[in-house]
Amino acid sequence: MYIVGNWKMHGTGESLAEIAAVAAARWPEHVSVAVCPPFTLLERAARTAADSRLQIGAQDMHVAPHGAHTGEVSAAMLLDAGATIVIIGHSERRADGGETDDSARAKATAALAVGLTAILCVGETGAERDRGDAHAVVAAQLAGSLPEARRGLMVAYEPVWAIGTGRIPTLADVAGMHAAIRAQVGAGVPVLYGGSVSAGNAAGLLSLGHVDGALVGGASLKAASFLAIVEAASGCVADAA
Numbered sequence: 001m002y003i004v005g006n007w008k009m010h011g012t013g014e015s016l017a018e019i020a021a022v023a024a025a026r027w028p029e030h031v032s033v034a035v036c037p038p039f040t041l042l043e044r045a046a047r048t049a050a051d052s053r054l055q056i057g058a059q060d061m062h063v064a065p066h067g068a069h070t071g072e073v074s075a076a077m078l079l080d081a082g083a084t085i086v087i088i089g090h091s092e093r094r095a096d097g098g099e100t101d102d103s104a105r106a107k108a109t110a111a112l113a114v115g116l117t118a119i120l121c122v123g124e125t126g127a128e129r130d131r132g133d134a135h136a137v138v139a140a141q142l143a144g145s146l147p148e149a150r151r152g153l154m155v156a157y158e159p160v161w162a163i164g165t166g167r168i169p170t171l172a173d174v175a176g177m178h179a180a181i182r183a184q185v186g187a188g189v190p191v192l193y194g195g196s197v198s199a200g201n202a203a204g205l206l207s208l209g210h211v212d213g214a215l216v217g218g219a220s221l222k223a224a225s226f227l228a229i230v231e232a233a234s235g236c237v238a239d240a241a
């Protein structure tokens, strides 16, 4: 079971207290916990989490190892800063940063090649869901963005309309989508759910078949709300990975 926090563009030095509080907590062996702060906090977050089971991840990367790419950060740089995980193809990167299935596939391939865990995000918009196209959209995103390598790969199903809205699909919808993703990616790839995961809904979501964890945005910013999700996960056993 994997619980991964995505801080997005939140957090300055004082937020490291939240990382320290998560790092100081205890959770069962079958649960892995990570926080992905902004680039500026990566190295300090990794130091704060050193000697704990909390892993630190990044929210994006450039596909090239180095070069003339002003403002970008490579996979090797993330590793150097102490990250072990990187989120790839988040819908906010697709919307704000021109991320495509092709670029997400290239980034995931580059991340896995240096030994990072890559969390590849897919998910339909509200309009696509309303048209009845959710499964076709997610299948096409996976077909276009899955790297060839599977070792170190995770997929996060994040319906765009559920991100930051407090709305989630029905549990039956989540179960159906995760079963379809599992069929497409194979047995060894953990499939996380993301989109308005909270202490209140985590246990229900995480006990579904083929839901191997959660990618958590807003509720990961404070240790108390994040650890409540970790606690919910602690009673749930993943069936992949």
Ligand code: PEP
Pocket: 006, 158, 162, 163, 164, 165, 194, 195, 196, 197, 215, 216, 217, 218, 219
């Ligand atoms: C996210 O953006 O990855 C996310 C899951 O956000 P939230 O939990 O805030 O919906």
